[in-house]
Amino acid sequence: MAILKEQASFADRLLGWFDVWGRRDLPWQKGITPYRVWVSEIMLQQTQVATVIPYFEHFMQRFPSVAELAGASEDEVLNLWTGLGYYSRARNLHKTARRIVHDFAGEFPRDTALLETLPGIGRSTAGAIASIAMGIRAPILDGNVKRVLARHHCVDGWPGKTATAKKLWFLADLHTPEIRVADYTQAIMDLGATLCTRSRPDCDRCPMQTSCEAYALNSPTSFPGKKPKKVLPVKSALFVIARNAENALWLEKRPPSGIWGGLWSFPELQSEDQIAEWCQRTLNADVDCIELAPPLRHTFSHFHLDIQPAIITVCQSSQRQHATQVNDAPQAGWMSKTAITQKGLPAPVVRLMNVLALV
Ligand code: SF4
Structure with missing residues (x-):
């Protein structure tokens, strides 16, 4: 019962904040489709929003649909990716577009388990496509969400460690509501991107402040735990x-x-x-x-x-x-x-x- 109350309270406050302060002008938030959400999620992995915007717009002009992406050569896809880095993302994007056209008649499957079988689509990306573009209740756990949840619940440890990731996935699932799931997904990403930022969280404006454990400890930036440093060869x-x-x-x-x-x-x-x-x-x-x-x-x-x-x-x-x-x-x-x-x-x-x- 306590868990259900906590879930309702967390999602409700976040959605209330999102209705006033959420971002609505990002290019992938217009004309939402599974294809546009998928491409944006892949581009946003390890890359800042401001960097992604022109790449996303250019990509959509050239490949407005999954069929057009599937029909392109790998060279052309890699060319549009030049400068974004992590090129396996582009190669997987191309492979997945072909799988969707050939194995799923050009439609993204409405099932996160099936989405996760596609190259480059992990649990979080599958959750984003399902929740934002299809309204299916599915949690996500990208970098912003990890930070918000780790702080709100004082989850120790680096999220790259299996035990820490497991706790965060549990919390992500716990808080994801049945209704307004697309808005909730966008809201928790927005909170992490705009208020609960990496080095200077703006706790005074945060709707989660009253229940945030890291705020209560006056120690938001201690969470999540840092990746162990190693000297690069x-x-x-x-x-x-x-x-x-x-x-x-x-x-x-x-x-x-x-x-x-x-x-x-x-x-x-x-x-x-x-x-x-x-x-x-x-x-x-x-x-x-x-x-x-x-x-x-x-x-x-x-x-x-x-x-x-x-x-x-x-x-x-x-x-x-x-x-x-x-x-x-x-x-x-x-x-x-x-x-x-x-x-x-x-x-x-x-x-x-x-x-x-x-x-
Ligand atoms: S109160 Fe501060 S640390 Fe806690 S979720 Fe909000 S911005 Fe993040």
Whole structure:
């Protein structure tokens, strides 16, 4: 009984606050469909709202429906994702669009268990699609919701730990109401994004203040627990930036899985000594001069990559288009500026092109 009362009180206060202060102008809140909610949820993983908005709008212009996304090439999807990072999200988006078209007749299943079988859709994303776009009672637990619940109930521990996640999922489920579930889902995300923020929670304006345990302890920012810090290892790589007489650049498509899977990048070697041999083997050309540009560090979640760019000029026409082909799709080749801008590129490749004024 106490639990039911708590649930009603939590959801009611949150919904009352949302009716006055909730966000309603985000692009994915207009013309809500499972497809739009899904794309926005995937883009918002590990990415700020302000960054996502232009990507979302551009994506929707190009792929207004799941069928159009399914019909696109992976290259085009990755190209629209360039700069957002975590490219497995884009590859999974594309795979899931194809599964929805082929296995579900183009309609998102109205069942969170089935949604969770699709690539890239976890429990929280399935909950968001079901609750926001279908009105089905299903909890979510994204970063904002974890923070609100961990503070409101003083849940110790880092949410990446199974035991902590289990407690938070229990609370997320406990508080999710039967009615107005779409508004509730949006409301708890909004509270985390606008008031119960990571470093400066605005408790004085918060509708949950009277029952918030972290507020009572005067310690909101102690929750949720921090991820244990570890020193990231440093790896290094040499990028060969080969340019021909027509100012085209040589790019290679990376293998489908692994770092920057499916994206177009500069060839990667271990050291400068390998450049001449690579140039002979791949381009059938000699190298006159190698210019080493200032190195650049790119940090992944699990390591730093120190990139040494080596610029070489090759006296070879772009007539020799492709070094290798797999299933008729070119896997490497000389590319003009126009061709490059239509490809999916890792962020450090874009940075190098800008810094070195390559295109
Ligand atoms: S009272 Fe403060 S810590 Fe508690 S939920 Fe509200 S903003 Fe977060």
